[in-house]
Amino acid sequence: MIKARYLTSIAAATAVVAGLSFAPASQAQIRFEITGVGASQIPIAITAFPGEESAPQQITSVVKADLARSGIFKLIDNGDALSDSSAINYGDWQKRGANALAVGSVTRLADGRFDVRYRLFDTVQSSQLSALSIGAQPQLLRLTAHKIADDIYQKLTGIPGIFSTRISYVTKSGGEYRLEVADADGEGTQVALRSNEPIISPSWSPDGTKVAYVSFEMKKPVVYIQNLVTRQRSIVANFKGSNSAPAWSPDGSRLAVALTRDGLTQVYVINADGSGLRRLTNSAGIDTEPQFSPDGGSIYFTSDRSGGPQVYKVGLDGGSPQRVTFNGSYNISPRISPDGKTLAFISRRDGLFQLYALDLTNGQETRLSDGGRDQSPSFAPNGKYIMYATESGRRGSLAVVSVDGRIKQRLTTQAGDIREPTWGPFMK
Numbered sequence: 001m002i003k004a005r006y007l008t009s010i011a012a013a014t015a016v017v018a019g020l021s022f023a024p025a026s027q028a029q030i031r032f033e034i035t036g037v038g039a040s041q042i043p044i045a046i047t048a049f050p051g052e053e054s055a056p057q058q059i060t061s062v063v064k065a066d067l068a069r070s071g072i073f074k075l076i077d078n079g080d081a082l083s084d085s086s087a088i089n090y091g092d093w094q095k096r097g098a099n100a101l102a103v104g105s106v107t108r109l110a111d112g113r114f115d116v117r118y119r120l121f122d123t124v125q126s127s128q129l130s131a132l133s134i135g136a137q138p139q140l141l142r143l144t145a146h147k148i149a150d151d152i153y154q155k156l157t158g159i160p161g162i163f164s165t166r167i168s169y170v171t172k173s174g175g176e177y178r179l180e181v182a183d184a185d186g187e188g189t190q191v192a193l194r195s196n197e198p199i200i201s202p203s204w205s206p207d208g209t210k211v212a213y214v215s216f217e218m219k220k221p222v223v224y225i226q227n228l229v230t231r232q233r234s235i236v237a238n239f240k241g242s243n244s245a246p247a248w249s250p251d252g253s254r255l256a257v258a259l260t261r262d263g264l265t266q267v268y269v270i271n272a273d274g275s276g277l278r279r280l281t282n283s284a285g286i287d288t289e290p291q292f293s294p295d296g297g298s299i300y301f302t303s304d305r306s307g308g309p310q311v312y313k314v315g316l317d318g319g320s321p322q323r324v325t326f327n328g329s330y331n332i333s334p335r336i337s338p339d340g341k342t343l344a345f346i347s348r349r350d351g352l353f354q355l356y357a358l359d360l361t362n363g364q365e366t367r368l369s370d371g372g373r374d375q376s377p378s379f380a381p382n383g384k385y386i387m388y389a390t391e392s393g394r395r396g397s398l399a400v401v402s403v404d405g406r407i408k409q410r411l412t413t414q415a416g417d418i419r420e421p422t423w424g425p426f427m428k
Contacts, residue, residue, distance in 0.1 A: 045101050066146060310331050
């Protein structure tokens with residue numbers, strides 16, 4: 001079952017890749033810098049996979065980089081290579097300090113594919129935790145490595161891994177804006193759209209095949225959907241005035257948007273094909289930045305109806321919105337975690353725009369960033385990390401932080417600004 005699911009997701013990723021164009025290396029390179037790790041780390045050894053030296057992509061280097069970047073694992077010096085069929089001396093690996101061990105092999109098949117096999121062991125309990133065998137085309141070996149890292153993460157933490165997911169963001173270099181898509185580690189960058197006009201607010205569809213965004217190419221903000229498989233795009237909202245802030249419903253059938261067609265900016269819901277527009281909020285202030293709850297039954301949004309901007313929640317069937325944020329006088333950009341228990345938002349306090357997380361179960365609030373120009377938070381699909389835009393050396397960059405604030409990463413490009421991040425879903 002696990003193998004079938006992985007092969008299906010690899011096939012789906014292949015379809016998405018086929019619809020995109022690769023960015024030049026000079027534009028595409030994103031560099032990760034780890035600036036914080038978890039309070040306790042799982043010591044794991046990952047031996048070299050025999051046969052991977054003949055493959056165009058070294059599997060274990062990607063797996064190690066993924067696990068190190070997560071901040072949850074401590075990599076143990078592994079010594080010599082072991083194949084997936086090797087006998088395991090659990091006591092020896094415990095003496096080396098490894099509580100877990102991953103071994104594997106890579107074999108080139110007659111049809112040009114590679115057979116990648118891997119096994120994961122608990123050295124403390126002297127037991128096997130997982131085994132996978134994946135047949136992958138050469139161009140999908142990196143994705144296969146991400147899948148192995150996902151499996152290790154899930155088996156050892158009980159939480160789904162996010163290494164095989166994708167991210168989208170907007171870069172600006174010179175006078176050109178680019179909507180780009182990349183692996184979660186910043187590799188494999190591809191360009192979905194180029195424009196001489198600004199692109200903002202990208203939002204992934206729940207199935208990971210489309211991105212909604214706002215483009216100013218018509219000299220005003222218009223909401224589009226870009227199909228990453230077919231490379232076709234369609235206009236969803238081009239009403240009088242401003243059309244902005246698209247956010248997908250959990251089932252992918254609708255989007256919440258912010259429109260000024262009737263005067264002040266208000267929240268509307270519209271079908272993904274542009275039909276069935278329905279107004280959701282009615283206030284004398286500005287209502288914007290809508291975000292569906294995970295169950296699709298309500299929408300979080302930003303409103304200044306109480307004076308300064310605050311986060312509110314309203315049922316999809318209407319009714320009176322309920323205020324959610326109370327600390328601070330300026331709270332914007334709400335994003336809700338996949339389990340619906342945590343709200344990420346940007347708050348301006350003491351003149352600094354910083355990322356905060358609000359535990360909706362107990363009201364506890366945590367500041368997650370140290371910068372002063374943070375914006376555009378986006379949850380990882382497992383709910384354990386938040387990506388957001390910030391500034392580094394007067395240039396836009398991206399950062400990732402765990403929801404407890406302990407694990408921190410920064411992503412930068414060699415040239416230009418990078419902003420407006422959105423984290424893609426698990427590929428089904």
